Structures are given as structure tokens and as C-alpha cells.
Amino acid sequence: MSRENLSRWLELESHERDQEAEVALFELFGSLPTPVPSTDFSQRVLQRAGVIRPEDLRGWSRYVTMAALLFTAATAAWMTPLMLGVLTAVDLSAAIRVAAEAIAGTAHFLVELWTLGSAFGSFGRALWVAAASPQALTALALTTTFVLIVSRCLIALISSQRNQTHVSI
Amino acid sequence: MTVLKAPAPTDDQLVQAALQGSADAYRFLVERYQRPVLSVVARMVRDPGLAEDLTQEAFARAFQSLRSFDPDRSFSSWLFKIAHNRAIDHLRRKRRPMVPLEASDASGQDSWEVIEAPEHQSPLRQAESAELSEVIDRALTELRPNYRQVLILRFQAGLSYQEIADTMEISMASVKVLLHRARKQLATVLTAEGLAPNSDSMP
Structure with missing residues (x-):
């Protein structure tokens, strides 16, 4: 369909049939593939606009809280006698001495x-x-300047090598 | 039994709802225009990832500027103008669009996730359409920037002459002249690449 649309449009343009050519060009562009937005496109837009918080963060915190509550509830029944046993077995005075x-x-x-x-x-x-002596400050300034110049040269060298892999169109 | 479907809300209704704080209303607007806006931006910058980023940014800016939107205007043309300006700003900052060497091979494969044309297309047709899209993209880059913009806004975005004039901040007469010249030049470029009418060969 796209190739036929292109041929038809070119033919109409070559014969100066402007109105029909415009319709044909619409059909040509309409027949070309277009990119598909990602599935979370609208979500990301709303996050960028500050309308909603990042969904994954909110979701994670909710799940972690629920999991923590469930775990506490599940373990409370058998943890309580266990903790009591541990506490009674511990010598309180020794514990205070260790803490001090x-x-x-x-x-x-x-x-x-x-x-x-x-x-x-x-x-x-x-x-x-x-x-703070003048000699030391001068040496420091010269060293800093030298390092900055060398760094800039290295960065420019690396950038020029990288740009050689690109072409401008 | 006849089931009645509620008509889809208009752009004005959704804008008003969004201004009153409805995130879902703006989400509805985004989902309504995300594909056409993305296709326009993608045609301009020729980089799928970048196009999506610029388009999201355009929608976000539109939301933040929603209070300054003139309800007498068309929301879609206002949105396209924002997206168009974002793309132009990006291209100006980059000065010249750069394409990595490894992407400019003969197959011209981008990382597009393409959709089928309105009718179902066979894999062969899909490959042909993708190749033709690449050819047209290359031809568009050989045009003057204003020719390229006016063609994309008219034939990719489907804007009217007045909407194009508003977007590009030129007169309607200028739009008509530009469109006429742009079509001629595009036809010349494509013909020069061997795509004469009824040509069976693709470069």
C-alpha cells in the first residue's frame, strides 16, 4: 500500500493535479508506520508533571508495610512465650553492667x-x-592551572575521537 | 436490547476537569493524543527514544501551562505547537542532527516499535513500509527546515492551514506557499532517488 501511495502521489504531482496530490500525500503519510508509545507513557507524563508520585515507589512501600504487618501478626502468637523465656533467662544486673x-x-x-x-x-x-607563604601559593596556583589545562586537552581529545564515529546529516 | 454508549468526553470537558484537579482527565487527554504527537516529534528528530522523551516533556509542560490555555483555541493544535517547539528547540541546541555510523547502514533499521498500517499488513508489507518510511525520512532531512516542518505538521499531524500558521507563527498565505513548494521539493528529491511514478525499485 505505501509504495502504491508514493507512486500515485508522485504521478499526481508531476501532472500538477494539486488537490488530488494533497489527498494522495495524506494517504501516503497515513500508510507509513509510526512509533508506538510505551505502555506507561501516560503514567510517566503525570509523574513528570508532578500530578502523581512514582507509582512503583508508592506500590513498594505499601507492599512492604503489608508484609511487615502480616509477619508480625503471624509470629506474635508463638514469639511472645519465646521472648518471655529469653528475658527471664537473662541476668538483668549482668546485662546492665555490660551496657554500662x-x-x-x-x-x-x-x-x-x-x-x-x-x-x-x-x-x-x-x-x-x-x-600561606607566597612561594607555596604560587606553586599551588601553577600546579592547579597545569592540571586543568591537561584535563581539558584530554577531554577534547576523547570527544574528538568519539565524534569521528558519527556523521552529520 | 440496544446498549447506549456514552459519548467520549470532548477535549474542552477534559481540560476543565483537569484544571479542577482530575488527574484521570489529563491522563485521558494524554492517551488520546500521545500517538499522533509522538509520530510528529519522531518524524522531526528521527530518534525513537528521544522522541518519546520530548513528547512526554511536551505533555508535562502542557499540563503545567493548562491555566494559560485559551479555551477558544483547539487543544490539539495548542498541544502540537508545544511539542513542535520542543522538537525545534532540541534540534537547534544540537545544531545538526547526528546519526551514529552503525545506524546508517543499508537496511536503515531503527529501534521503532512499529504498528501496522490501518489495514492488516503481511510481514513483507511491513518491511516495505518501514523501508519506505526510512526513505521519506531521509528525503525530508534534505529539505529546508521550514519545508520539513510544514509537511510534517500538515500530513503527519493533520493540522489545518490556520493551525499550522499558529504553530509556526506565520501567515496562512505563507503556509500555503510553503506547502506547495515543500511538496514540489519533496517530489523532486524522491524522484532523484529513483522513485519515479510507477517505479518498482526501491533505493
């Missing part, structure tokens, strides 16, 4: 970390004073 030791250990660790941080801070301050 854990907190103390954590606090000690934080103090050590703070001391280490202070040492790094002192080192950093000394480094900053040294780097």
Missing part, C-alpha cells in the same frame, strides 16, 4: 578520636601557615 561498660568504652573511644583529631588539626594549622 559498652557506653564507657564508647566514650573512651570518642575521647581518643578527639585527641587524634586535635593532633591532625595542629598538623593542619602548621601546614596552612607554611602554605
Whole structure:
């Protein structure tokens, strides 16, 4: 059908039969295949427009919540005596002592970390004073400029190589 | 027993419902125009994935601008104008459309998910139609941009002369002149490729 439409249109154009040629061109375009929108096209449009939230996220959270509730309900019946047994078997005073030791250990660790941080801070301050000298700043500026130039050249080189695989139409 | 079907809501009714907050009303509008708008954009940018992205963006922008829509105008022509402008903006930003070498082989296969023509087509006919579509796409790219636009808006989107004039922001007289010249040039290009009337060969 498409080829016949094309031939018919070309023939009508060559004979200057404008009105019939226009109808034939409509038929030609109408006979050509057209792309099919994806199945979730309208959904994506509404998400992009901010009308609805992403459907999959909302769906997932709903299913996870339902699954969690079902699991809790299913396990509540036999978990309760089990938990009671565990709790009565545990020595409460020992548990409190372990917890206190854990907190103390954590606090000690934080103090050590703070001391280490202070040492790094002192080192950093000394480094900053040294780097504030004109010679150090000049060296830093020159190094930064050199790195930027080299990076741009590399990016341009990579881009030009990639563009050689494309043709313009 | 006769079953009466409720008439489909008009564009104006759906627009009003969407303005009052009905997401389903706008979804209905999207589903009504997604295929014709996508076909126009796809014909302009020649990239299926990009066409779908631009079309979705056009619909999203149309929704966000719905309050500024003039109800005296046709919703479809307003929508086509937004989509057309999005495609033009994209082509201008890219300056020249680029096609990877590996896509410009002799078979010209795109990653289109094609539909059949209105009548049922055999696989051979489908392949011929796809090939012819590729030929016409290539011929369209050889035309001036305004010739290409006016042909796509008229014969792909089915817009009237006035709607094309509104979309391209030119006079109706200019539309008629452009269409006449564009048709002639397209015919010249296709004839030069060996597709003379009643030709059995395809390039």
C-alpha cells in the first residue's frame, strides 16, 4: 500500500493535479508506520508533571508495610512465650553492667578520636601557615592551572575521537 | 436490547476537569493524543527514544501551562505547537542532527516499535513500509527546515492551514506557499532517488 501511495502521489504531482496530490500525500503519510508509545507513557507524563508520585515507589512501600504487618501478626502468637523465656533467662544486673561498660568504652573511644583529631588539626594549622607563604601559593596556583589545562586537552581529545564515529546529516 | 454508549468526553470537558484537579482527565487527554504527537516529534528528530522523551516533556509542560490555555483555541493544535517547539528547540541546541555510523547502514533499521498500517499488513508489507518510511525520512532531512516542518505538521499531524500558521507563527498565505513548494521539493528529491511514478525499485 505505501509504495502504491508514493507512486500515485508522485504521478499526481508531476501532472500538477494539486488537490488530488494533497489527498494522495495524506494517504501516503497515513500508510507509513509510526512509533508506538510505551505502555506507561501516560503514567510517566503525570509523574513528570508532578500530578502523581512514582507509582512503583508508592506500590513498594505499601507492599512492604503489608508484609511487615502480616509477619508480625503471624509470629506474635508463638514469639511472645519465646521472648518471655529469653528475658527471664537473662541476668538483668549482668546485662546492665555490660551496657554500662559498652557506653564507657564508647566514650573512651570518642575521647581518643578527639585527641587524634586535635593532633591532625595542629598538623593542619602548621601546614596552612607554611602554605600561606607566597612561594607555596604560587606553586599551588601553577600546579592547579597545569592540571586543568591537561584535563581539558584530554577531554577534547576523547570527544574528538568519539565524534569521528558519527556523521552529520 | 440496544446498549447506549456514552459519548467520549470532548477535549474542552477534559481540560476543565483537569484544571479542577482530575488527574484521570489529563491522563485521558494524554492517551488520546500521545500517538499522533509522538509520530510528529519522531518524524522531526528521527530518534525513537528521544522522541518519546520530548513528547512526554511536551505533555508535562502542557499540563503545567493548562491555566494559560485559551479555551477558544483547539487543544490539539495548542498541544502540537508545544511539542513542535520542543522538537525545534532540541534540534537547534544540537545544531545538526547526528546519526551514529552503525545506524546508517543499508537496511536503515531503527529501534521503532512499529504498528501496522490501518489495514492488516503481511510481514513483507511491513518491511516495505518501514523501508519506505526510512526513505521519506531521509528525503525530508534534505529539505529546508521550514519545508520539513510544514509537511510534517500538515500530513503527519493533520493540522489545518490556520493551525499550522499558529504553530509556526506565520501567515496562512505563507503556509500555503510553503506547502506547495515543500511538496514540489519533496517530489523532486524522491524522484532523484529513483522513485519515479510507477517505479518498482526501491533505493
